[in-house]
Amino acid sequence: MFKGICRETHNGNMVTKILKIPKFFTCIRNFSSENVLVEVNNKTNTAILRLSRPPVNGLNLEVLNEFESLLSQLEQQKVNGVIITSNKEGILTGGIDIAELQTIDQRRLKKYWTTFRDTFLKLYNTPLLTVAVINGHSPAGGCLFSTACDYRVMTRNYNIGGNETQLGLVAPIWFMDRVADLIGHRQAELAFTQGKLFSTDEAHKLGLIDEIVENTAEGLSKAQIIINSFANVPKKAREISKRFTRQQFLDKMIRDTDDDIRHFVNHIGSNETQKIIEQYMQKLKSKRF
Numbered sequence: 460m461f462k463g464i465c466r467e468t469h470n471g472n473m474v475t476k477i478l479k480i481p482k483f484f485t486c487i488r489n490f491s492s493e494n495v496l497v498e499v500n501n502k503t504n505t506a507i508l509r510l511s512r513p514p515v516n517g518l519n520l521e522v523l524n525e526f527e528s529l530l531s532q533l534e535q536q537k538v539n540g541v542i543i544t545s546n547k548e549g550i551l552t553g554g555i556d557i558a559e560l561q562t563i564d565q566r567r568l569k570k571y572w573t574t575f576r577d578t579f580l581k582l583y584n585t586p587l588l589t590v591a592v593i594n595g596h597s598p599a600g601g602c603l604f605s606t607a608c609d610y611r612v613m614t615r616n617y618n619i620g621g622n623e624t625q626l627g628l629v630a631p632i633w634f635m636d637r638v639a640d641l642i643g644h645r646q647a648e649l650a651f652t653q654g655k656l657f658s659t660d661e662a663h664k665l666g667l668i669d670e671i672v673e674n675t676a677e678g679l680s681k682a683q684i685i686i687n688s689f690a691n692v693p694k695k696a697r698e699i700s701k702r703f704t705r706q707q708f709l710d711k712m713i714r715d716t717d718d719d720i721r722h723f724v725n726h727i728g729s730n731e732t733q734k735i736i737e738q739y740m741q742k743l744k745s746k747r748f
Protein backbone atom coordinates (compact mmCIF):
# COMPACT_ATOMS: atom_id res chain seq x y z
CA MET A 460 0.00 0.00 0.00
CA PHE A 461 1.06 3.58 -0.73
CA LYS A 462 -0.05 6.36 1.61
CA GLY A 463 -1.01 9.65 0.05
CA ILE A 464 -2.40 12.89 1.38
CA CYS A 465 -5.33 14.51 -0.31
CA ARG A 466 -6.36 18.09 0.50
CA GLU A 467 -9.85 19.22 -0.30
CA THR A 468 -11.96 22.22 0.59
CA HIS A 469 -15.34 21.54 2.21
CA ASN A 470 -17.55 24.53 3.06
CA GLY A 471 -14.52 26.79 2.98
CA ASN A 472 -12.46 24.58 5.34
CA MET A 473 -9.35 22.73 4.21
CA VAL A 474 -9.67 19.01 4.99
CA THR A 475 -6.72 16.66 4.87
CA LYS A 476 -7.44 13.00 4.08
CA ILE A 477 -4.99 10.12 4.31
CA LEU A 478 -5.49 7.88 1.33
CA LYS A 479 -4.44 4.24 1.07
CA ILE A 480 -3.71 3.44 -2.52
CA PRO A 481 -2.53 0.06 -3.84
CA LYS A 482 0.97 0.58 -5.27
CA PHE A 483 0.02 -1.00 -8.56
CA PHE A 484 -2.66 1.62 -9.28
CA THR A 485 -0.81 4.66 -7.99
CA CYS A 486 -0.21 7.34 -10.56
CA ILE A 487 0.41 10.20 -8.15
CA ARG A 488 2.90 10.46 -5.28
CA ASN A 489 1.78 13.13 -2.90
CA PHE A 490 3.84 14.60 -0.08
CA SER A 491 2.45 18.07 0.50
CA SER A 492 3.63 20.31 3.31
CA GLU A 493 1.55 22.85 5.23
CA ASN A 494 1.69 25.59 2.60
CA VAL A 495 2.93 23.85 -0.51
CA LEU A 496 1.00 21.07 -2.25
CA VAL A 497 3.12 18.57 -4.16
CA GLU A 498 2.15 15.79 -6.46
CA VAL A 499 4.45 13.68 -8.55
CA ASN A 500 2.99 11.90 -11.53
CA ASN A 501 4.45 8.40 -11.53
CA LYS A 502 4.02 8.05 -15.27
CA THR A 503 5.82 11.24 -16.31
CA ASN A 504 7.87 11.50 -13.10
CA THR A 505 7.10 15.24 -13.10
CA ALA A 506 6.28 17.13 -9.89
CA ILE A 507 3.72 19.90 -9.61
CA LEU A 508 4.37 22.17 -6.68
CA ARG A 509 1.45 24.46 -5.82
CA LEU A 510 1.82 27.38 -3.42
CA SER A 511 -1.13 27.20 -1.08
CA ARG A 512 -1.07 29.80 1.65
CA PRO A 513 -4.22 31.95 1.74
CA PRO A 514 -4.91 34.71 1.12
CA VAL A 515 -2.10 35.58 -1.33
CA ASN A 516 0.60 32.89 -0.93
CA GLY A 517 2.74 35.40 0.97
CA LEU A 518 6.34 34.23 1.27
CA ASN A 519 6.86 33.94 5.01
CA LEU A 520 9.66 31.97 6.68
CA GLU A 521 7.63 28.75 6.82
CA VAL A 522 6.71 28.77 3.12
CA LEU A 523 10.34 29.37 2.18
CA ASN A 524 11.62 26.58 4.43
CA GLU A 525 9.00 24.14 3.15
CA PHE A 526 9.68 25.05 -0.47
CA GLU A 527 13.42 24.55 -0.07
CA SER A 528 13.00 21.24 1.71
CA LEU A 529 10.53 19.94 -0.90
CA LEU A 530 12.91 20.83 -3.69
CA SER A 531 15.65 18.86 -1.92
CA GLN A 532 13.32 15.86 -1.68
CA LEU A 533 12.48 16.13 -5.38
CA GLU A 534 16.18 16.28 -6.22
CA GLN A 535 16.70 13.07 -4.24
CA GLN A 536 13.80 11.45 -6.06
CA LYS A 537 15.39 12.50 -9.36
CA VAL A 538 12.13 13.69 -10.89
CA ASN A 539 12.18 14.63 -14.58
CA GLY A 540 10.97 18.14 -13.93
CA VAL A 541 9.29 20.46 -11.45
CA ILE A 542 6.36 22.72 -12.31
CA ILE A 543 5.81 25.60 -9.90
CA THR A 544 2.42 27.24 -9.78
CA SER A 545 -0.30 28.50 -7.44
CA ASN A 546 -3.20 26.59 -5.99
CA LYS A 547 -5.21 29.81 -6.32
CA GLU A 548 -5.76 30.94 -9.87
CA GLY A 549 -5.27 34.71 -10.01
CA ILE A 550 -2.32 35.03 -7.62
CA LEU A 551 0.99 33.21 -7.97
CA THR A 552 2.19 35.02 -4.85
CA GLY A 553 1.88 38.50 -3.38
CA GLY A 554 5.66 38.31 -2.83
CA ILE A 555 7.26 38.63 0.57
CA ASP A 556 4.74 38.41 3.40
CA ILE A 557 5.05 42.01 4.52
CA ALA A 558 4.54 40.96 8.15
CA GLU A 559 8.07 39.50 7.93
CA LEU A 560 9.40 42.99 7.18
CA GLN A 561 7.57 44.71 10.03
CA THR A 562 10.32 44.45 12.61
CA ILE A 563 13.52 46.18 13.58
CA ASP A 564 14.83 43.03 15.28
CA GLN A 565 18.10 42.59 13.40
CA ARG A 566 18.40 38.87 14.20
CA ARG A 567 14.94 38.15 12.80
CA LEU A 568 15.56 40.22 9.69
CA LYS A 569 18.89 38.48 9.16
CA LYS A 570 17.29 35.05 9.56
CA TYR A 571 14.48 35.90 7.15
CA TRP A 572 16.74 37.33 4.48
CA THR A 573 19.21 34.43 4.75
CA THR A 574 16.35 31.98 4.25
CA PHE A 575 14.89 34.02 1.39
CA ARG A 576 18.26 34.08 -0.41
CA ASP A 577 18.93 30.39 0.28
CA THR A 578 15.53 29.38 -1.10
CA PHE A 579 16.06 31.46 -4.23
CA LEU A 580 19.54 29.95 -4.65
CA LYS A 581 18.18 26.44 -4.22
CA LEU A 582 15.69 27.01 -7.04
CA TYR A 583 18.18 28.84 -9.23
CA ASN A 584 20.86 26.25 -8.72
CA THR A 585 18.89 23.01 -8.84
CA PRO A 586 19.97 20.56 -11.54
CA LEU A 587 16.27 19.72 -12.01
CA LEU A 588 14.33 21.18 -14.92
CA THR A 589 12.00 23.85 -13.55
CA VAL A 590 9.05 25.55 -15.21
CA ALA A 591 7.00 28.34 -13.61
CA VAL A 592 3.32 28.36 -14.52
CA ILE A 593 2.51 31.92 -13.49
CA ASN A 594 -1.26 31.66 -13.18
CA GLY A 595 -1.88 35.00 -11.54
CA HIS A 596 -0.31 38.22 -10.30
CA SER A 597 3.34 37.90 -9.48
CA PRO A 598 4.73 41.09 -7.95
CA ALA A 599 8.20 41.49 -6.41
CA GLY A 600 9.27 38.25 -4.67
CA GLY A 601 6.88 36.30 -6.93
CA CYS A 602 8.55 37.65 -10.04
CA LEU A 603 11.98 37.00 -8.54
CA PHE A 604 11.29 33.33 -7.81
CA SER A 605 9.88 32.73 -11.28
CA THR A 606 13.05 34.17 -12.83
CA ALA A 607 14.98 31.38 -11.08
CA CYS A 608 13.16 28.75 -13.18
CA ASP A 609 14.37 27.43 -16.53
CA TYR A 610 11.16 28.45 -18.33
CA ARG A 611 8.16 30.65 -17.61
CA VAL A 612 4.63 30.50 -18.98
CA MET A 613 2.01 32.99 -17.80
CA THR A 614 -1.75 33.31 -18.09
CA ARG A 615 -3.23 36.47 -19.62
CA ASN A 616 -4.30 39.66 -17.87
CA TYR A 617 -2.10 39.53 -14.78
CA ASN A 618 0.89 41.57 -13.61
CA ILE A 619 4.49 40.65 -12.99
CA GLY A 620 7.60 42.65 -12.10
CA GLY A 621 9.57 44.34 -9.36
CA ASN A 622 7.28 46.99 -7.82
CA GLU A 623 9.46 47.63 -4.75
CA THR A 624 10.43 51.18 -5.81
CA GLN A 625 6.73 52.11 -6.04
CA LEU A 626 6.39 51.09 -2.41
CA GLY A 627 9.40 53.17 -1.36
CA LEU A 628 11.59 50.07 -0.93
CA VAL A 629 14.69 49.08 -2.86
CA ALA A 630 14.79 45.68 -4.55
CA PRO A 631 17.93 43.60 -3.99
CA ILE A 632 20.63 44.11 -6.59
CA TRP A 633 20.58 40.40 -7.53
CA PHE A 634 16.88 40.66 -8.44
CA MET A 635 17.82 43.54 -10.77
CA ASP A 636 20.71 41.46 -12.19
CA ARG A 637 18.47 38.48 -12.81
CA VAL A 638 15.80 40.56 -14.56
CA ALA A 639 18.55 42.26 -16.61
CA ASP A 640 19.70 38.75 -17.68
CA LEU A 641 16.24 38.19 -19.14
CA ILE A 642 15.19 41.59 -20.54
CA GLY A 643 18.50 43.45 -20.94
CA HIS A 644 20.15 46.09 -18.80
CA ARG A 645 18.36 49.13 -20.25
CA GLN A 646 14.87 47.69 -19.81
CA ALA A 647 15.74 46.47 -16.30
CA GLU A 648 17.01 49.94 -15.40
CA LEU A 649 13.72 51.50 -16.54
CA ALA A 650 11.65 48.80 -14.86
CA PHE A 651 13.31 49.04 -11.43
CA THR A 652 13.62 52.81 -11.30
CA GLN A 653 9.88 53.00 -12.01
CA GLY A 654 8.88 49.98 -9.90
CA LYS A 655 7.06 48.73 -12.97
CA LEU A 656 4.59 45.86 -13.02
CA PHE A 657 4.22 44.47 -16.55
CA SER A 658 1.08 42.97 -18.03
CA THR A 659 1.39 39.41 -19.35
CA ASP A 660 1.68 40.77 -22.91
CA GLU A 661 4.34 43.33 -21.99
CA ALA A 662 6.32 40.74 -20.02
CA HIS A 663 6.20 38.40 -23.02
CA LYS A 664 7.37 41.08 -25.47
CA LEU A 665 10.32 41.90 -23.20
CA GLY A 666 11.30 38.26 -22.58
CA LEU A 667 10.52 38.30 -18.86
CA ILE A 668 8.25 35.33 -19.58
CA ASP A 669 8.63 32.82 -22.41
CA GLU A 670 5.05 32.02 -23.41
CA ILE A 671 1.47 33.13 -22.83
CA VAL A 672 -1.26 30.59 -22.03
CA GLU A 673 -5.00 30.98 -21.59
CA ASN A 674 -5.45 29.22 -18.26
CA THR A 675 -3.76 27.04 -15.63
CA ALA A 676 -4.63 23.78 -17.38
CA GLU A 677 -3.03 24.94 -20.61
CA GLY A 678 -0.06 26.21 -18.59
CA LEU A 679 0.44 22.83 -16.94
CA SER A 680 0.26 20.94 -20.20
CA LYS A 681 2.61 23.45 -21.87
CA ALA A 682 5.04 22.99 -18.97
CA GLN A 683 4.90 19.21 -19.44
CA ILE A 684 5.62 19.66 -23.17
CA ILE A 685 8.69 21.75 -22.30
CA ILE A 686 9.89 19.10 -19.85
CA ASN A 687 9.27 16.34 -22.42
CA SER A 688 11.25 18.28 -25.01
CA PHE A 689 14.35 17.62 -22.90
CA ALA A 690 13.74 13.86 -22.79
CA ASN A 691 16.34 13.08 -25.44
CA VAL A 692 18.93 15.56 -24.20
CA PRO A 693 21.73 13.79 -22.29
CA LYS A 694 20.95 14.57 -18.63
CA LYS A 695 24.48 15.17 -17.36
CA ALA A 696 25.34 17.47 -20.27
CA ARG A 697 22.13 19.48 -19.69
CA GLU A 698 22.84 19.82 -15.98
CA ILE A 699 26.41 20.99 -16.53
CA SER A 700 25.30 23.42 -19.26
CA LYS A 701 22.69 24.85 -16.87
CA ARG A 702 25.35 25.24 -14.19
CA PHE A 703 27.79 26.92 -16.59
CA THR A 704 25.23 29.42 -17.92
CA ARG A 705 24.28 30.34 -14.34
CA GLN A 706 27.72 30.23 -12.72
CA GLN A 707 28.64 33.91 -13.09
CA PHE A 708 25.43 35.16 -11.45
CA LEU A 709 25.77 32.55 -8.74
CA ASP A 710 29.41 33.43 -7.96
CA LYS A 711 28.53 37.12 -7.66
CA MET A 712 25.53 36.46 -5.45
CA ILE A 713 27.53 34.25 -3.10
CA ARG A 714 30.50 36.64 -3.06
CA ASP A 715 28.16 39.50 -2.06
CA THR A 716 26.28 37.56 0.65
CA ASP A 717 27.49 39.55 3.67
CA ASP A 718 27.00 42.94 2.02
CA ASP A 719 23.53 41.98 0.79
CA ILE A 720 22.35 40.78 4.20
CA ARG A 721 23.81 43.87 5.89
CA HIS A 722 22.07 46.19 3.39
CA PHE A 723 18.77 44.38 3.87
CA VAL A 724 18.92 44.55 7.66
CA ASN A 725 19.90 48.24 7.61
CA HIS A 726 17.35 49.18 4.94
CA ILE A 727 14.36 47.29 6.32
CA GLY A 728 15.32 47.75 9.96
CA SER A 729 15.45 51.55 9.76
CA ASN A 730 12.64 53.56 11.34
CA GLU A 731 12.14 55.42 8.06
CA THR A 732 11.53 52.18 6.10
CA GLN A 733 9.33 50.80 8.88
CA LYS A 734 7.05 53.84 8.50
CA ILE A 735 6.89 53.30 4.73
CA ILE A 736 6.01 49.62 5.22
CA GLU A 737 3.33 50.45 7.79
CA GLN A 738 1.74 53.00 5.44
CA TYR A 739 1.84 50.52 2.58
CA MET A 740 0.14 47.85 4.66
CA GLN A 741 -2.61 50.31 5.56
CA LYS A 742 -3.09 51.19 1.89
CA LEU A 743 -3.18 47.51 0.98
CA LYS A 744 -5.81 46.78 3.59
CA SER A 745 -8.00 49.70 2.59
CA LYS A 746 -7.26 49.05 -1.13
CA ARG A 747 -6.21 52.69 -1.69
CA PHE A 748 -3.79 52.43 -4.63
Ligand SMILES: CC/C=C\C/C=C\CCC/C=C/CC(=O)SCCNC(=O)CCNC(=O)[C@H](O)C(C)(C)COP(=O)(O)OP(=O)(O)OC[C@H]1O[C@@H](n2cnc3c(N)ncnc32)[C@H](O)[C@@H]1OP(=O)(O)O
Nearest residue numbers: 514553554555556557596599600629631722723726743744
Ligand atom coordinates in the same frame (compact mmCIF):
# COMPACT_ATOMS: atom_id res chain seq x y z
C1 LIG B 1 19.55 49.86 0.10
C2 LIG B 1 18.78 48.62 -0.14
C3 LIG B 1 19.58 47.42 -0.01
C4 LIG B 1 19.10 46.20 0.02
C5 LIG B 1 17.64 45.89 -0.07
C6 LIG B 1 17.42 44.46 -0.13
C7 LIG B 1 16.22 43.98 -0.09
C8 LIG B 1 14.97 44.77 0.02
C9 LIG B 1 13.78 43.84 0.18
C10 LIG B 1 12.54 44.44 -0.35
C11 LIG B 1 11.91 43.40 -1.19
C12 LIG B 1 10.63 43.27 -1.24
C13 LIG B 1 10.05 42.21 -2.07
C14 LIG B 1 8.57 41.98 -1.85
O1 LIG B 1 8.12 40.95 -2.25
S1 LIG B 1 7.66 43.15 -1.02
C15 LIG B 1 5.99 42.63 -1.27
C16 LIG B 1 5.51 43.25 -2.51
N1 LIG B 1 4.18 42.76 -2.79
C17 LIG B 1 3.20 43.55 -3.13
O2 LIG B 1 3.33 44.76 -3.20
C18 LIG B 1 1.88 42.87 -3.39
C19 LIG B 1 0.80 43.52 -2.67
N2 LIG B 1 -0.44 42.82 -2.89
C20 LIG B 1 -1.21 43.01 -4.00
O3 LIG B 1 -0.89 43.73 -4.91
C21 LIG B 1 -2.51 42.27 -4.02
O4 LIG B 1 -2.82 41.88 -2.71
C22 LIG B 1 -2.52 41.01 -4.92
C23 LIG B 1 -2.47 41.46 -6.40
C24 LIG B 1 -1.35 40.07 -4.62
C25 LIG B 1 -3.85 40.24 -4.69
O5 LIG B 1 -4.94 41.13 -4.83
P1 LIG B 1 -6.39 40.73 -4.26
O6 LIG B 1 -7.30 41.86 -4.58
O7 LIG B 1 -6.77 39.38 -4.73
O8 LIG B 1 -6.18 40.58 -2.70
P2 LIG B 1 -6.07 41.73 -1.61
O9 LIG B 1 -7.44 42.05 -1.10
O10 LIG B 1 -5.26 42.86 -2.12
O11 LIG B 1 -5.23 41.00 -0.48
C26 LIG B 1 -5.83 40.02 0.36
C27 LIG B 1 -5.23 40.14 1.74
O12 LIG B 1 -3.82 39.83 1.66
C28 LIG B 1 -3.05 40.93 2.18
N3 LIG B 1 -1.79 41.00 1.41
C29 LIG B 1 -1.63 41.16 0.10
N4 LIG B 1 -0.35 41.11 -0.24
C30 LIG B 1 0.35 40.91 0.88
C31 LIG B 1 1.72 40.76 1.19
N5 LIG B 1 2.68 40.80 0.26
N6 LIG B 1 2.07 40.56 2.48
C32 LIG B 1 1.15 40.50 3.46
N7 LIG B 1 -0.19 40.65 3.23
C33 LIG B 1 -0.57 40.83 1.96
C34 LIG B 1 -3.96 42.13 1.96
O13 LIG B 1 -3.59 43.17 2.81
C35 LIG B 1 -5.31 41.56 2.28
O14 LIG B 1 -5.39 41.44 3.69
P3 LIG B 1 -6.80 41.68 4.43
O15 LIG B 1 -7.22 43.07 4.09
O16 LIG B 1 -7.72 40.63 3.87
O17 LIG B 1 -6.48 41.49 5.89
